[in-house]
Amino acid sequence: MLRVADVRSGYGKLEILQSVSLAVGEGEIVGLIGPNGAGKSTLLKTAFGYLAPFAGEVALEGRPLVGLRPDQVVRLGVGYVAQAGGLFADMTVHENLLLGGYALRSSREARAAVDELYARFPLFAARRRQPAGSLSGGEQRILAVARALAVRPRLLLLDEPSAALAPRFIADVYDTIRALNGGGIAMLIVEQNVEAILAVAHRVFVLDLGRNAFDGTPAELRASDRIRRLYLGEDEG
Amino acid sequence: MLESLAEFAIQGIVLGGLYALFAVGLTLIFGVLDVINVAHGEFFAIGGYLAFAAIVVLHWPGAAGVAGAAVGTFLLGLGVYPLLLAPLKRRLGARPRGPLYLVLTLGLSTFLQSSLLAAAGGDYLRVPPYAGGVLDLSFTAVSHQRLLVLVVSIVLLGGLFLFLRFHREGLAVRAVAQNPDAAQAMGINLPRVFALTLALGVGLAGAGGALMAPLFNVYPTVGFPLTIKAFAITILGGMGNLAGALVASFLISLAEAFSVMLIPSEWQNAIAFAVMIVMLLLRPSGLLGGGGRR
Numbered sequence: 001m002l003r004v005a006d007v008r009s010g011y012g013k014l015e016i017l018q019s020v021s022l023a024v025g026e027g028e029i030v031g032l033i034g035p036n037g038a039g040k041s042t043l044l045k046t047a048f049g050y051l052a053p054f055a056g057e058v059a060l061e062g063r064p065l066v067g068l069r070p071d072q073v074v075r076l077g078v079g080y081v082a083q084a085g086g087l088f089a090d091m092t093v094h095e096n097l098l099l100g101g102y103a104l105r106s107s108r109e110a111r112a113a114v115d116e117l118y119a120r121f122p123l124f125a126a127r128r129r130q131p132a133g134s135l136s137g138g139e140q141r142i143l144a145v146a147r148a149l150a151v152r153p154r155l156l157l158l159d160e161p162s163a164a165l166a167p168r169f170i171a172d173v174y175d176t177i178r179a180l181n182g183g184g185i186a187m188l189i190v191e192q193n194v195e196a197i198l199a200v201a202h203r204v205f206v207l208d209l210g211r212n213a214f215d216g217t218p219a220e221l222r223a224s225d226r227i228r229r230l231y232l233g234e235d236e237g
Numbered sequence: 238m239l240e241s242l243a244e245f246a247i248q249g250i251v252l253g254g255l256y257a258l259f260a261v262g263l264t265l266i267f268g269v270l271d272v273i274n275v276a277h278g279e280f281f282a283i284g285g286y287l288a289f290a291a292i293v294v295l296h297w298p299g300a301a302g303v304a305g306a307a308v309g310t311f312l313l314g315l316g317v318y319p320l321l322l323a324p325l326k327r328r329l330g331a332r333p334r335g336p337l338y339l340v341l342t343l344g345l346s347t348f349l350q351s352s353l354l355a356a357a358g359g360d361y362l363r364v365p366p367y368a369g370g371v372l373d374l375s376f377t378a379v380s381h382q383r384l385l386v387l388v389v390s391i392v393l394l395g396g397l398f399l400f401l402r403f404h405r406e407g408l409a410v411r412a413v414a415q416n417p418d419a420a421q422a423m424g425i426n427l428p429r430v431f432a433l434t435l436a437l438g439v440g441l442a443g444a445g446g447a448l449m450a451p452l453f454n455v456y457p458t459v460g461f462p463l464t465i466k467a468f469a470i471t472i473l474g475g476m477g478n479l480a481g482a483l484v485a486s487f488l489i490s491l492a493e494a495f496s497v498m499l500i501p502s503e504w505q506n507a508i509a510f511a512v513m514i515v516m517l518l519l520r521p522s523g524l525l526g527g528g529g530r531r
Contacts, residue, residue, distance in 0.1 A: 050418065070421040079422075086419035088412050098405075099412050103424025107405045151424065 001026050001186050002047065002078075002155055007056030009039075009046040015054065016042040018210040024155065024188050029181050031201035031218075032190045038207040040190040041083065044157050047188070048080045049073045060155070074103045079148030083159040085140050089133030093124050093143060096132045100150030113150040121146050138169025142176050155186045162193045170196055198222070241498065244377040249494030251383045253487035254390030258445040259463050260470040260482045261394060262438035268414045268477030269434040271335065272322065275342040277467065278460025279349035280439035284310050284446025285455035286353060289362045299367035303389070303447040310443020314436035321345060322435075323428060346461070353457040361454035386448045393444055394483065397437070401479075410434055414477065462506075469513035475523025485524060488512075 002024040010016040016039040024030045032040050045051045047058050049070040058065040060076055070080065088096055097117055101110030118125035124143060127135070132143060141161055148156060161177065162170040174196055181187060181200070191197035198204065198218040206214035206227060214227050221227055259281065266274050287306035291297040297305065325341060326334065368381035401407040412420040413430045421427055446460060453459055470489050474481025489509045496508050516523065 048422070050421070069426070070418075071424045071426045074422065074424040082419060082422065086416060086422060088415045088419065090415060091408075091411065095408055095411075099408055099420075099423045099425075102405065102409060110405065148422075 001028075001061055002188065003057070003059045004043065004047060005057040005059075007043070007046060007053045007058065009042055009051050009053040009056075011042075011051070016210050017046065017053075019056070020207060020210065020212055021056075022188075022205045022212070022215070024186050025202075027181070027184050027186050028202045029177070029187045029189065029200050031197035031204040032188060032207065033192070033194055033197060033204060034207035034213065036192075037209075039210040040207055041159050042210075043207070044080070044159050044188065044190055048078065048157055071103070074151060074153075077151075077154040079151065079153035079156045081141075081144045081148050081156065081158045081161065083163055085144035087132040087140055087144055087147070090131060092129050093132050093135070094128040096143060096147050097124065097128075097150060100147035103151045110150065113152070117146050117150060120149075136169070137165050138172050141165060141169070141173050145173070145176055145180070149180070149185075153185065155188070156180070158187060158189045160190055160192055162191065162196050174200060240376040242495075243374075245494040245498065246491065247374075247377060247379055249491035250487065251379070251387045252494065253490035254387040255445055255449060256463075256466070256470055256490050257394055257483050257486035258390045258441050258448075260467040260474070260486050261397065261479055262441035263464075263467045264471050264474065264477060264479055264482040265397075265410075266435055266438040267471065268479070269410055270318070270322070270431050272338045272342065273335075273468075274435075274438065275339060275464060276346035276349055277439065277442050278458075278462070278464035279346050279353070280310050280314065280442040281446035281449075281460030281463055282353060282455065282457060283313065283349070284443030285364070285450040285453070285459060286357055286362070286446075287443065288447035288450045289364050289455050292364055293362070299365075302364075303367070303444065306447035307440055307444035310446075311436045311440030314439035314443075315432050317345070317439070318428065318432040318435050322431070346464075350457045350461070357457070359456065361456050363454060364450035366451040367448075382451055386452070389448055390445070393441060397441070398479070406430075406433065410437075466506075466509050469509035471523075472513050472521075473516050473523055475525045478523060478525045481523050481525035488524075 004020060004022045007017055007020050008015055020039065020043055032043065034040055042051065046053050047065065049065060049068050049072065053066060060078060063076065065073055088099065097114045098110055101113040104110050104113060121142065123139065124146065132140065135143060161173050165173065170193065177187065178200055189197055198221065201218055204216065204218055204221050205212065214221060214224065263274060263277050266272060284306045287309045288302045291302035291305045292299060321341060322338065325337060329337065366382040368385045370381045371378040372381060372384060401411055409420065409425045409430055410433065412423065412425060413427060417427055470485045471482055473489065474485035489512065492512065493505050493508050496505055
């Protein structure tokens with residue numbers, strides 16, 4: 001579904017990704033892990049159009065994404081949830097969800113999509129007039145995911161959905177991720193919380209210093225002494 | 238004494254409507270684009286010239302002249318972002334750009350003033366009142382023209398607030414003001430919203446220029462003092478805060494109106510700047526705090 005091939009990317013002249021490739025298949029959850037500064041978020045931003053790659057290819061179902069702006073990528077069926085959610089904190093829950101449906105053809109379609117979201121997430125229906133910034137951290141993260149669903153994406157890019165959340169909220173967020181994936185949405189998830197992502201991912205990519213360091217299933221990753229040592233913080237032996 | 242107070246209050250409220258029309262547009266542009274539009278006053282002047290052309294030269298009815306001037310200024314404003322600001326933004330990338338935009342819009346201000354001077358000459362042009370007569374309130378009288386300015390200002394500002402609150406594109410404008418990256422992830426086309434916001438802001442200034450044309454003379458630099466005063470209003474209300482700009486417009490206009498009871502009238506124009514300096518020293522975020530993201 002999503003193919004990233006030999007991508008070099010970064011900020012200004014600073015090259016963060018030095019040649020990275022990965023793929024996300026239909027309905028798959030792919031985890032992207034690695035130490036700080038490895039380029040995980042940079043890869044997500046490059047795939048979504050926030051950053052133009054210096055070289056390499058990004059394609060969605062064979063269609064090149066390089067050169068498209070994020071607002072154009074959304075219309076191709078890709079949702080993006082930024083680190084910490086990227087909510088419009090001063091706007092209400094309802095306004096945030098309506099904006100989630102902005103890329104739909106009309107206001108009527110957007111309102112219908114929001115009604116569907118209220119049916120799926122009743123908590124937000126009850127709090128529709130509340131400023132999004134007044135929700136708890138976990139609720140904000142789930143609202144951000146719900147908002148990205150308004151345009152019915154086939155692929156979601158999630159940047160550290162569990163960052164800065166208490167454990168019980170992390171469980172809520174990952175329950176939501178599992179349920180959405182059960183409905184057929186593919187996901188590429190950047191995560192620092194390795195245990196959380198290994199529990200849901202079908203495949204995992206490890207990045208290190210802007211390069212691919214591992215590609216395999218969670219079981220294969222756990223079986224790799226070198227990767228376990230480096231990225232799971234486990235002792236040798 | 239009471240009659241004088243009431244008279245000054247009415248003068249202040251009418252003037253506040255004009256200030257609000259002007260300052261809310263300036264604040265909207267700053268809140269969304271992070272650009273201080275020094276050329277805002279020139280769009281006020283253009284509104285006046287367009288009203289003159291429509292009403293005096295082409296003999297349009299007053300209402301059509303004002304509407305035409307507002308729409309004309311709006312359309313002109315649509316070109317400012319793609320033709321001027323976007324190319325600079327592309328060249329600069331992620332580098333800080335605020336001061337350069339300030340210089341760019343200062344250049345636009347001078348260019349527009351010179352263009353108006355070349356096209357229409359430096360003469361003071363007069364537009365006949367759109368509404369004759371006065372409203373006699375027994376203790377004072379207010380010209381219908383001034384009341385018209387106030388009523389139309391309220392209608393336009395009310396329309397703007399409703400647009401921002403309920404319309405899909407208005408929500409997009411507010412979203413971009415809060416978080417442009419997240420707005421893009423919603424499918425919002427940033428250049429389009431930037432162009433629309435600039436056009437809305439200067440369109441309000443143009444409408445103000447057209448409305449005030451019968452009260453001020455129309456000449457190339459007529460709007461520049463308003464731009465400077467609007468900076469003071471914007472700082473008082475909180476940079477990028479629309480409600481703050483609205484409140485501050487009336488506070489400044491009322492302070493100016495009442496000040497003539499206490500200080501010589503030649504000091505009246507200094508009131509706004511005295512308030513601005515005090516505000517910057519004591520509460521730089523303004524009365525209602527900054528509304529933008531930055």
